[in-house]
Amino acid sequence: xxxxxxxxxxxxxxxxxxxxxxxxxxxxxxxxxxxxxxxxxxxxxxxxxxxxxxxxxxxxxxxxxxxxxxxxxxxxxxxxxxxxxxxxxxxxxxxxxxxxxxxxxxxxxxxxxxxxxxxxxxxxxxxxxxxxxxxxxxxxxxxxxxxxxxxxxxxxxxxxxxxxxxxxxxxxxxxxxxxxxxxxxxxxxxxxxxxxxxxxxxxxxxxxxxxxxxxxxxxxxxxxxxxxxxxxxxxxxxxxxxxxxxxxxxxxxxxxxxxxxxxxxxxxxxxxxxxxxxxxxxxxxxxxxxxxxxxxxxxxxxxxxxxxxxxxxxxxxxxxxxxxxxxxxxxxxxxxxxxxxxxxxxxxxx
Amino acid sequence: xxxxxxxxxxxxxxxxxxxxxxxxxxxxxxxxxxxxxxxxxxxxxxxxxxxxxxxxxxxxxxxxxxxxxxxxxxxxxxxxxxxxxxxxxxxxxxxxxxxxxxxxxxxxxxxxxxxxxxxxxxxxxxxxxxxxxxxxxxxxxxxxxxxxxxxxxxxxxxxxxxxxxxxxxxxxxxxxxxxxxxxxxxxxxxxxxxxxxxxxxxxxxxxxxxxxxxxxxxxxxxxxxxxxxxxxxxxxxxxxxxxxxxxxxxxxxxxxxxxxxxxxxxxxxxxxxxxxxxx
Numbered sequence: 001x002x003x004x005x006x007x008x009x010x011x012x013x014x015x016x017x018x019x020x021x022x023x024x025x026x027x028x029x030x031x032x033x034x035x036x037x038x039x040x041x042x043x044x045x046x047x048x049x050x051x052x053x054x055x056x057x058x059x060x061x062x063x064x065x066x067x068x069x070x071x072x073x074x075x076x077x078x079x080x081x082x083x084x085x086x087x088x089x090x091x092x093x094x095x096x097x098x099x100x101x102x103x104x105x106x107x108x109x110x111x112x113x114x115x116x117x118x119x120x121x122x123x124x125x126x127x128x129x130x131x132x133x134x135x136x137x138x139x140x141x142x143x144x145x146x147x148x149x150x151x152x153x154x155x156x157x158x159x160x161x162x163x164x165x166x167x168x169x170x171x172x173x174x175x176x177x178x179x180x181x182x183x184x185x186x187x188x189x190x191x192x193x194x195x196x197x198x199x200x201x202x203x204x205x206x207x208x209x210x211x212x213x214x215x216x217x218x219x220x221x222x223x224x225x226x227x228x229x230x231x232x233x234x235x236x237x238x239x240x241x242x243x244x245x246x247x248x249x250x251x252x253x254x255x256x257x258x259x260x261x262x263x264x265x266x267x268x269x270x271x272x273x274x275x276x277x278x279x280x281x282x283x284x285x286x287x288x289x290x291x292x293x294x295x296x297x298x299x300x301x302x303x304x305x306x307x308x309x310x311x312x313x314x315x316x317x318x319x320x321x322x323x324x325x326x327x328x329x330x331x332x333x334x335x336x337x338x339x340x341x342x343x344x345x346x347x348x349x350x
Numbered sequence: 351x352x353x354x355x356x357x358x359x360x361x362x363x364x365x366x367x368x369x370x371x372x373x374x375x376x377x378x379x380x381x382x383x384x385x386x387x388x389x390x391x392x393x394x395x396x397x398x399x400x401x402x403x404x405x406x407x408x409x410x411x412x413x414x415x416x417x418x419x420x421x422x423x424x425x426x427x428x429x430x431x432x433x434x435x436x437x438x439x440x441x442x443x444x445x446x447x448x449x450x451x452x453x454x455x456x457x458x459x460x461x462x463x464x465x466x467x468x469x470x471x472x473x474x475x476x477x478x479x480x481x482x483x484x485x486x487x488x489x490x491x492x493x494x495x496x497x498x499x500x501x502x503x504x505x506x507x508x509x510x511x512x513x514x515x516x517x518x519x520x521x522x523x524x525x526x527x528x529x530x531x532x533x534x535x536x537x538x539x540x541x542x543x544x545x546x547x548x549x550x551x552x553x554x555x556x557x558x559x560x561x562x563x564x565x566x567x568x569x570x571x572x573x574x575x576x577x578x579x580x581x582x583x584x585x586x587x588x589x590x591x592x593x594x595x596x597x598x599x600x601x602x603x604x605x606x607x608x609x610x611x612x613x614x615x616x617x618x619x620x621x622x623x624x625x626x627x628x629x
Contacts, residue, residue: 051527073530079524079528083519086522088543150529
């Protein structure tokens with residue numbers, strides 16, 4: 001069990017409004033990720049759900065029960081922090097068991113639950129150690145273990161991977177995904193890393209300047225971004241934005257095309273341009289082109305390609321892959337380019 | 351090679367400076383202890399000499415132990431110092447926690463107000479304090495001294511401890527809140543252990559002026575039953591004749607309790623520092 005409803009949550013620090021009316025429904029068992037640039041309010045929102053901050057107005061309901069005035073410990077939540085926040089003077093075992101001990105759970109039951117969580121995270125050899133004797137990855141696993149032990153309705157993760165190095169980040173990400181499948185628990189996860197969001201989430205909530213820009217599955221956000229912000233935030237390298245006037249589209253203000261939806265040819269194509277830089281990544285080749293008609297373009301080709309700086313090339317967008325945005329940055333649903341049409345795969349022109 | 355030699359030179363210079371300072375600082379202590387074991391004539395004839403079989407004498411210590419109730423004076427000093435330190439640390443830490451942890455109206459002003467005492471000497475208020483003590487009937491009690499010393503130590507304690515408490519991670523405190531620790535438990539079980547080195551520093555800074563103070567015992571508690579060691583030693587310093595043997599012996603004895611307390615606190619201090627370094 002573990003559903004969450006947020007209704008017009010507002011939060012202000014003095015005169016500065018950080019959250020400007022957030023509405024959200026999270027179903028039981030969902031993995032929801034809040035993503036957005038720093039300062040967009042995603043951590044504040046998570047802390048409001050946890051009860052560490054009081055919302056200025058609005059309501060938070062967990063399993064249909066209003067928890068606005070309930071203490072964090074009584075909300076049935078567990079939280080994993082970016083800085084691990086382990087108790088430095090307690091052993092791993094006591095760190096994991098403290099919440100239950102405070103709740104008055106019998107000792108034998110605590111032992112059993114800690115042992116089970118430690119088994120899931122392969123922490124058994126470290127139970128008697130103190131946090132200072134563990135590596136960063138181990139500490140974060142202890143922090144996750146501390147959350148599991150409490151068997152919460154809601155797991156809250158506040159950028160849990162930000163302090164880990166790249167290799168460990170991928171491993172821990174897999175571990176969290178596995179955990180979500182085996183526990184079938186509701187998880188809410190905050191990150192500024194869109195790759196984490198895309199790989200883990202059932203549902204992504206894109207936040208910007210205290211507002212929700214779009215809510216949807218990773219592929220919905222990728223294929224049908226609702227506005228310029230989401231289009232630019234999701235996907236790496238970033239989507240190309242072209243002034244619609246240059247393409248003779250009077251209705252739209254901006255046209256967006258993902259770098260992977262542009263084909264390149266040396267002989268012929270829609271937009272002629274000069275290569276200014278090439279990045280060879282092995283699996284992909286990223287090519288930056290200065291085009292006479294549409295300006296700077298980023299093109300992502302799969303596999304290895306022998307383009308070099310100063311080559312003259314022709315770029316052609318894949319039909320049906322264009323996203324059209326109006327003057328306010330909102331997507332235009334109808335239209336001849338048919339935004340949201342399934343991407344043609346494999347793409348022609350390669 | 352030259353780099354290591356340069357650093358060796360620097361190390362040498364630093365050590366020479368430190369050793370010189372240590373000698374200067376220890377010299378009066380050395381002089382006090384050495385002369386306390388000598389006869390009166392020997393003290394005046396050769397103040398710097400180490401006691402020899404001819405000049406060795408315990409007359410000072412005998413006088414001290416015979417005249418007046420010195421054990422009682424020691425007891426008074428220790429009670430006043432230990433209770434005052436305990437109260438300063440407890441109330442100082444509590445005030446510091448409130449100032450550093452909670453956002454409330456007038457937080458900054460309150461912090462400034464509490465720190466004001468660092469700049470204003472408490473002795474300026476002696477007359478008012480004495481009037482207050484007379485009115486409450488606390489004159490010639492150890493309670494009077496403890497209250498005054500607690501007030502005297504609090505401003506610095508609040509100032510230092512609140513700065514240290516600001517460095518304790520918010521996430522840790524929040525993790526405690528989610529685990530169901532009360533605010534008191536967060537204060538006592540999470541924050542206090544982490545700022546132990548700062549507590550030791552405050553304890554040392556608070557302890558020494560209290561132990562050495564002559565002013566308030568003389569004014570507030572000069573009765574025989576409530577004399578402190580510093581005040582008790584004064585009976586040997588007369589207007590015309592000073593019993594140097596007794597004064598030096600009393601001072602030598604007075605060094606030891608404070609030394610023991612210092613060792614206890616400084617061990618905490620060092621433990622705190624090394625715990626951070628090994629991490």
